[in-house]
Amino acid sequence: MxxxxxxxxxxxxxxxxxxxxxxxxxxxxxxxxxxxxxxxxxxxxxxxxxxxxxxxxxxxxxxxxxxxxxxxxxxxxxxxxxxxxxxxxxxxxxxxxxxxxxxxxxxxxxxxxxxxxxxxxxxxxxxxxxxxxxxxxxxxxxxxxxxxxxxxxxxxxxxxxxxxxxxxxxxxxxxxxxxxxxxxxxxxxxxxxxxxxxSVKSAELIKYASNAFLAMKVAFINEVSDICERSGAVVSDVSEGMGLDNRIGAKFLHAGPGYGGSCFPKDTLALIHIAADYGCNISLVKATVESNDKRKLSMINRVIEACDGSVKDKKIALLGLTFKAGTDDMRDSPSIPLVEGLVKEGAIVNAYDPEGMSIARSILPEALNYASTIDEVLHKADAAVIVTEWSEFKKLKPEYFEEKMSSKIVIDFRNIYSKQQFSENGFSYYPIGSSPVECKS
CATH class of the missing domain: 3.40.50.720 (NAD(P)-binding Rossmann-like Domain)
Known part of the structure; x- marks a missing residue:
């Protein structure tokens, strides 16, 4: 054809x-x-x-x-x-x-x-x-x-x-x-x-309903991860236990810094208005949007708390800028409010992303410094923050961070590393959805 x-x-x-x-x-x-x-x-x-x-x-x-x-x-x-x-x-x-x-x-x-x-x-x-x-x-x-x-x-x-x-x-x-x-x-x-x-109308609604439901799963597991951090439970264990139920499924149950990209943020907002046009109140989707917005902003405080309550004049290395790995898409990425918040708090923010930096330059504050390699972004950093789960980052070992950084603080928003490994190497390691390891000198 x-x-x-x-x-x-x-x-x-x-x-x-x-x-x-x-x-x-x-x-x-x-x-x-x-x-x-x-x-x-x-x-x-x-x-x-x-x-x-x-x-x-x-x-x-x-x-x-x-x-x-x-x-x-x-x-x-x-x-x-x-x-x-x-x-x-x-x-x-x-x-x-x-x-x-x-x-x-x-x-x-x-x-x-x-x-x-x-x-x-x-x-x-x-x-x-x-x-x-x-x-x-x-x-x-x-x-x-x-x-x-x-x-x-x-x-x-x-x-x-x-x-x-x-x-x-x-x-x-x-x-x-x-x-x-x-x-x-x-x-x-x-x-x-x-x-x-x-029908045409059903097809139009299937798209929005599908994305809103997946966004709800993401927001839900992120809220569950907060309970895990305060209670001593481990969110990856909870996710696995939930996902093995075929009525629930394992996909989109990975706790992190909040959803972004071209679909979920746009489609959840659109569905709220579609519902209103037909006299319906889609309160679960409204709560999802609110939860996700708060989630992104809360990442700023996580970094500040890991840095003893202040990031002023501290070098913060961000590994990843795109909303997820495998794309150069920066739309509604959790990195955007994170960078803006850290810069506002006086941090010296350096970032590296394998694919997203060209687009990031047109979106993020001018105060953000762009590194051309992982070595460069970690050089003499006071803290490293994993924002995007790129495979290049998953291969890094605690010894590598120790060699490049001035301090041994890693905040892992994607849970791509072993808490035990970093603990054994004397790091303060802050994952999502489980208790941190604090090894302050």
């Missing part, structure tokens, strides 16, 4: 490359000149494991190409995906759908044949209906079916999630659209992965 994807960002680029990988011909339409030039030059504008290689191999095979002209991009397409951003509106916390509706208008004004228009962007409940109304208002005679096909991609594992999904959800209202979507995904469903046919 021939596919057009409007938007060459994270979702559009991953989806387009994966559709090409399963044999379809894909044109990605990207209006941002800088991003388009990177793609045309053979690179990718984001970091995602395996993505650059996937784009390169499919471009070489002639199955994927890029342009900035929507008429050119959709001229032969059977299916047009909309994969533009739906960021949170600052004024009210709702999902901003202006880019989706703008893409719809461009498609309708330029299409010359029957086509299926699919929202891959995360859109509020009722967006599909609004799109149908826009189509009718611009070109009443157009043969355009509207479909919702939400993405469930985890950053860092997106290619595998697309090609080996837990489920494919399509929201359709016509047999024609259903048949085309089933044909589109046939290489994946033939491999045994399930496809769920639902």
């Amino acid at each position: 021939r596919i057009a994807v409007i938007g060459g960002g994270y979702v559009g680029l991953v989806s387009g490359a994966c559709f090409a990988e399963i044999g379809h011909h894909v044109t990605i339409v990207e209006s941002a000149t800088e991003k388009l030039n990177i793609l045309l030059d053979g690179g990718v504008p984001i970091y995602e494991a395996g993505l650059e290689e996937l784009v390169h191999s499919n471009r070489k095979a002639g199955r994927i190409n890029f342009c900035n002209n929507i008429a050119e991009g959709i001229k032969d397409a059977n299916i047009v995906f909309i994969a533009v951003g739906t960021p949170t509106r600052k004024e009210d916390g709702r999902a901003d759908t202006q880019y989706v509706f703008s893409a719809v208008r461009d498609i309708v004004e330029n299409v010359t044949h029957s086509v299926v228009v699919v929202t891959k962007s995360t859109v509020p409940l009722g967006t599909g209906q609004a799109i149908s109304e826009i189509i009718k208002s611009i070109k009443p005679s157009a043969h355009i079916d509207v479909v919702s096909n939400p993405e469930f991609l985890r950053e860092g594992c997106a290619i595998e999630d697309f090609l080996k999904p837990d489920r494919i959800v399509i929201g359709v209202e016509s047999d024609n659209a259903r048949k085309k979507m089933e044909e589109l995904y046939k290489p994946i469903t033939d491999a045994g992965y399930p496809l769920l046919n639902v």
